[in-house]
Amino acid sequence: MADPQKPLLIKRYASRRLYNTETSDYVTLEDIAEFIRGGRDVQIIDLKSGDDLTRQYLLQIVAEHESRGQSVLPNNVLTDLVRSYTTQATSVVPEFLAASFEMLRDGQSKMLENMTKANPLTAMPGMEAMRAQQEAFMKAMTRGELPKLGSSMPASDDDDTPAGTEEEIEEIKKQLAELQQKLSKMDK
Known part of the structure; x- marks a missing residue:
């Protein structure tokens, strides 16, 4: 079984093909990017010379994403x-x-940790939904899947309605209103 703490060793052959030593198969740059997004470190070495090519390939991954309009x-x-x-x-x-x-990374971890710890606010209606949305946002951000500034949230596949139904949106609005009422009572 592979040790996820150790970097995944990728060997580059003279043909420039990349070989995953753990799964004994060839991989692409996109595969390597997925390993990294999944939290795995990689090390890419040239099989013949033994040179470490990791930086070169990481830069190439960034350049390819930027050239596809996935500007970060x-x-x-x-x-x-x-x-x-x-x-x-x-x-x-x-x-x-x-x-x-x-x-x-530290800030994201602490924010998620604080949202899941025992906290009096977590018992309030709507907080679990807000925590889940925040967690999904943080996961999307770390995978580079955030919408560009000024764009709307992703739409569902079948229409132009943002993800979620009208009922869910109304329920969230209702929960937010209840939360605001409780917070204003706490101020008094």
Whole structure:
């Protein structure tokens, strides 16, 4: 059985095909991206030379997603990143980016943890639904599946109605109104 704590070893053959050593089959860049989204670290090495090619392939995955219109990095961030390679700040930028992503992951974990802990607010009507929505949002965000700014939430497959039925929306509105009433009573 594979150890999920160890990086998944991928070997690149001379033909440039990528071989998953755990499952003994060939994989694509998209497969590797799925492993990473699933929380698994990967290490890609050249079979002949033994060189570590992980960075090269991770950059290629990011570049392919960006080229397909799945933009994550705004132009100004990309521009600043290119500039950082040509300035004295080169040593600071990688550490800053690593620290920023670490803070983001920690913040997401703590927020989800706080929403699931025993909390007096969790007993209020609608809080479980709000917690589930927040958890789904956080999972989508970590997989890069968020809608672009200014766009609406994903629509259901069969019509233009946002995911969920009208009844569910009305129930959520009702629960929010009840929650607001309880909160205003607590202020008094």
